[in-house]
Amino acid sequence: MSDPTLLILASLADGEKHGYAMVKDIRTFAGVRLGPGTLYGAITRLEGLGWIRPIVTNDRRRPYRLTPEGRRHLKAQLANLHQIVSAARRRLEHA
Amino acid sequence: MRKLAQFVYRLYPPAWRERYGAEFNSLLDDLTLSWRDVFDIFMGGLMMRITRSEVALITVVAGVFGAVLGGIVAWRVPPQFQSSGVIHIQMWSPSPALAAGAVERLANTAFSPDKLKPLIEDYNLYPQIRSKRPLEDVIQRMRKDIHIEPRSGTTFQVSFAYPDQEKAHQVTLKLMEHLDEANLAELSRTDDWKSPDAWKSASAERVLALPNRLESAGLIDVRAATISPSPAGLVGQRLGSIAVSRVMLKQLIESQDLYREDRAKQPMDVVIQRMRHDIRIEPRSSTALQVSFVYPDRRKAQHVMLELMQSLMKAYLTERPVSDDRNAGFSFRITPAQTVANLTRINIVGVGLGGGLLLGLSVSVLRRRLWHASA
Numbered sequence: 001m002s003d004p005t006l007l008i009l010a011s012l013a014d015g016e017k018h019g020y021a022m023v024k025d026i027r028t029f030a031g032v033r034l035g036p037g038t039l040y041g042a043i044t045r046l047e048g049l050g051w052i053r054p055i056v057t058n059d060r061r062r063p064y065r066l067t068p069e070g071r072r073h074l075k076a077q078l079a080n081l082h083q084i085v086s087a088a089r090r091r092l093e094h095a
Numbered sequence: 096m097r098k099l100a101q102f103v104y105r106l107y108p109p110a111w112r113e114r115y116g117a118e119f120n121s122l123l124d125d126l127t128l129s130w131r132d133v134f135d136i137f138m139g140g141l142m143m144r145i146t147r148s149e150v151a152l153i154t155v156v157a158g159v160f161g162a163v164l165g166g167i168v169a170w171r172v173p174p175q176f177q178s179s180g181v182i183h184i185q186m187w188s189p190s191p192a193l194a195a196g197a198v199e200r201l202a203n204t205a206f207s208p209d210k211l212k213p214l215i216e217d218y219n220l221y222p223q224i225r226s227k228r229p230l231e232d233v234i235q236r237m238r239k240d241i242h243i244e245p246r247s248g249t250t251f252q253v254s255f256a257y258p259d260q261e262k263a264h265q266v267t268l269k270l271m272e273h274l275d276e277a278n279l280a281e282l283s284r285t286d287d288w289k290s291p292d293a294w295k296s297a298s299a300e301r302v303l304a305l306p307n308r309l310e311s312a313g314l315i316d317v318r319a320a321t322i323s324p325s326p327a328g329l330v331g332q333r334l335g336s337i338a339v340s341r342v343m344l345k346q347l348i349e350s351q352d353l354y355r356e357d358r359a360k361q362p363m364d365v366v367i368q369r370m371r372h373d374i375r376i377e378p379r380s381s382t383a384l385q386v387s388f389v390y391p392d393r394r395k396a397q398h399v400m401l402e403l404m405q406s407l408m409k410a411y412l413t414e415r416p417v418s419d420d421r422n423a424g425f426s427f428r429i430t431p432a433q434t435v436a437n438l439t440r441i442n443i444v445g446v447g448l449g450g451g452l453l454l455g456l457s458v459s460v461l462r463r464r465l466w467h468a469s470a
Contacts, residue, residue: 018118018122020122036119036122036128037138040119040122043115044111044143060117060118060120061121061122062118
């Protein structure tokens with residue numbers, strides 16, 4: 001699983017994070033290191049879709065958090081993934 | 096690496112940098128950057144440019160990029176010049192003297208003893224003379240009664256005088272038929288495109304001449320033959336193979352020092368074959384033939400083209416029949432070397448520009464889809 005947008009949504013699921021924190025978090029839970037261009041490309045798209053929102057701060061590191069719509073989308077994506085994973089697992093067991 | 100990343104970061108659109116610049120640079124400060132990160136920033140900036148720019152801007156930028164790329168490629172490709180000339184094949188109406196000569200020539204065939212003898216027998220002509228004199232004398236007499244006289248310019252009157260009005264008329268019609276047959280036979284012996292003369296016969300008309308002798312006459316016009324198919328196509332097809340001979344091309348290659356690199360690597364026959372590909376002889380219209388030669392050297396391209404045109408003319412003069420008057424209906428007017436253009440480089444830049452514009456337009460149209468697909 002290396003879809004940057006899903007990884008960012010998953011990273012923000014437990015609270016707000018800035019860019020560097022997301023990179024570290026994603027590397028920890030998914031084993032994927034997102035490059036700066038990939039990370040901010042995905043952040044730009046997700047903000048444009050209204051699924052994440054920046055938090056106003058004086059720090060250069062601007063944190064982001066999930067919007068309710070982004071949370072709904074993440075849940076839908078995870079449910080879909082869960083269905084795929086379950087189906088694949090069942091098939092492997094019966095193979 | 097940090098400085099390089101900062102440099103590549105400039106690829107992002109200004110509006111994006113205004114919004115995300117501070118936090119993005121903060122991230123760059125926090126990360127230990129590698130070549131992979133620099134490439135990632137480059138690709139991110141490129142995608143941002145594509146997905147955030149306007150249609151026209153993307154199209155123009157891609158078009159300019161394609162044209163520049165085409166220009167670079169074109170600069171590395173040897174220049175190609177095409178030298179072309181046009182041979183116009185013209186026809187004119189034969190002169191009265193020429194027409195008279197042609198009529199006399201055909202009359203000798205049409206009114207030969209072999210042709211007149213059946214007429215004398217079939218129509219029972221000159222019965223009294225035939226009973227006393229040999230047939231040869233009767234034929235000579237009949238020939239005296241046949242007259243061919245100019246009426247105006249290239250129109251001639253063919254007449255036959257005989258005491259019987261009906262027989263005079265019928266024999267005149269037969270004489271006209273014989274002339275037509277002789278004319279067709281001559282046209283079939285020679286090639287159409289070389290034979291300017293053709294007969295156009297008018298129907299025979301009865302003319303009362305003397306009280307005891309009736310004369311019937313028909314009119315014929317000498318005109319330029321109707322050419323089918325087009326003379327230019329036929330000249331190009333027939334003379335091209337003769338004029339562009341192996342010997343001639345070999346001489347040109349050696350005298351003009353053509354295809355030097357090819358000659359160093361390949362046998363002469365292959366080089367000659369290559370040269371044939373660079374020569375084009377094709378009809379421009381029904382009466383115009385274009386001769387062109389493509390070569391990297393402008394002066395040599397023009398020289399070879401002129402040589403080819405001269406060779407075509409020589410081939411024509413060699414090929415035509417000995418009697419000049421048959422071919423006097425044709426003339427050649429040459430428009431030499433009007434176009435000398437550098438084709439290849441212009442084409443390559445054009446392809447680059449066109450390809451770039453097309454790519455830019457396609458990307459512009461698809462960018463929204465790309466944007467959403469990646470989200």
